[in-house]
Amino acid sequence: MRKKGIAQDLSFRAMDEKIEKAFKAIMALAVMVPFVILAVLLIDTAVDGLPRLGWDFLTGFPSRFAARAGILSPLAGSAILMILTAAIALPLGIGAAIYLEEYAGKNAVTAFIEINISNLAGVPSIIYGLLGLGLFVRFMNMGRSLLAGAATLSLMVLPMIIMAARESMRMVPGDLREAAYALGADKWTTIRKIVLPLSLPGILTGVILSLSRAIGETAPIITIGALTYVAFLPDSVMSPFTALPVQIFNWISRPQSDFHVNAAAGIIVLLVIMILMNSLAIALRYRLQRRID
Numbered sequence: 089m090r091k092k093g094i095a096q097d098l099s100f101r102a103m104d105e106k107i108e109k110a111f112k113a114i115m116a117l118a119v120m121v122p123f124v125i126l127a128v129l130l131i132d133t134a135v136d137g138l139p140r141l142g143w144d145f146l147t148g149f150p151s152r153f154a155a156r157a158g159i160l161s162p163l164a165g166s167a168i169l170m171i172l173t174a175a176i177a178l179p180l181g182i183g184a185a186i187y188l189e190e191y192a193g194k195n196a197v198t199a200f201i202e203i204n205i206s207n208l209a210g211v212p213s214i215i216y217g218l219l220g221l222g223l224f225v226r227f228m229n230m231g232r233s234l235l236a237g238a239a240t241l242s243l244m245v246l247p248m249i250i251m252a253a254r255e256s257m258r259m260v261p262g263d264l265r266e267a268a269y270a271l272g273a274d275k276w277t278t279i280r281k282i283v284l285p286l287s288l289p290g291i292l293t294g295v296i297l298s299l300s301r302a303i304g305e306t307a308p309i310i311t312i313g314a315l316t317y318v319a320f321l322p323d324s325v326m327s328p329f330t331a332l333p334v335q336i337f338n339w340i341s342r343p344q345s346d347f348h349v350n351a352a353a354g355i356i357v358l359l360v361i362m363i364l365m366n367s368l369a370i371a372l373r374y375r376l377q378r379r380i381d
Contacts, residue, residue: 165318205250303358336355
């Protein structure tokens with residue numbers, strides 16, 4: 089009986105090892121397939137777009153002729169959009185995170201707010217576009233302006249900034265707060281001198297990653313009425329505008345293959361900008377974390 093039990097245990101172990109190996113193989117395949125598809129898409133885009141990249145393409149305005157078309161106005165529009173979006177969303181998001189994490193009591197109202205913030209982070213971007221169209225473009229009479237686009241994108245990234253800031257502030261040890269109170273510091277001084285500096289790496293990382301998502305969004309700014317053809321640079325926050333994703337969408341929707349080449353070159357520029365923003369987030373986090381340590 090004992091030998092039979094040992095044999096059964098060995099057979100069960102062998103079966104478990106086979107199942108584990110099969111599971112590892114399936115998981116490795118699940119990781120590799122998206123990477124292979126992404127690599128194929130990137131290579132195809134690079135083959136089409138790299139020959140088109142050049143100084144004339146980066147400094148030229150959009151044109152009806154593919155060979156003369158450039159991305160200066162969409163690139164400037166995207167840059168101004170990100171600056172305005174950061175200026176609106178950053179103080180609101182960090183301020184809301186400070187209030188919810190440090191001042192608000194634990195009650196049904198704050199629990200309701202926290203649940204809604206988490207849900208809003210997963211709402212499709214086109215819903216924010218419809219909200220921006222109704223609230224900023226029509227109700228507040230901002231028109232199809234840069235300010236309306238930035239306000240719409242700010243609504244989209246605000247939940248992510250709040251969540252990132254709150255998680256960073258939660259990582260600050262409570263003993264440091266208690267030590268500051270013991271030395272006579274009030275709550276705001278403790279937040280300003282202890283909590284915010286220590287949580288700054290995580291906050292900045294969340295902000296930059298949120299903005300890197302916003303710069304690639306097309307649906308919200310198309311919904312609020314961003315133009316697909318702008319042959320001038322914006323001169324104020326109330327100017328009509330276009331953005332790089334909108335220009336790429338405009339080119340890719342045309343039947344001429346030359347415009348598809350322009351779209352591929354625009355995609356490469358957008359990818360480089362997003363990679364630089366994500367790299368900046370990693371570098372800032374590493375540098376600030378070393379300074380804190």
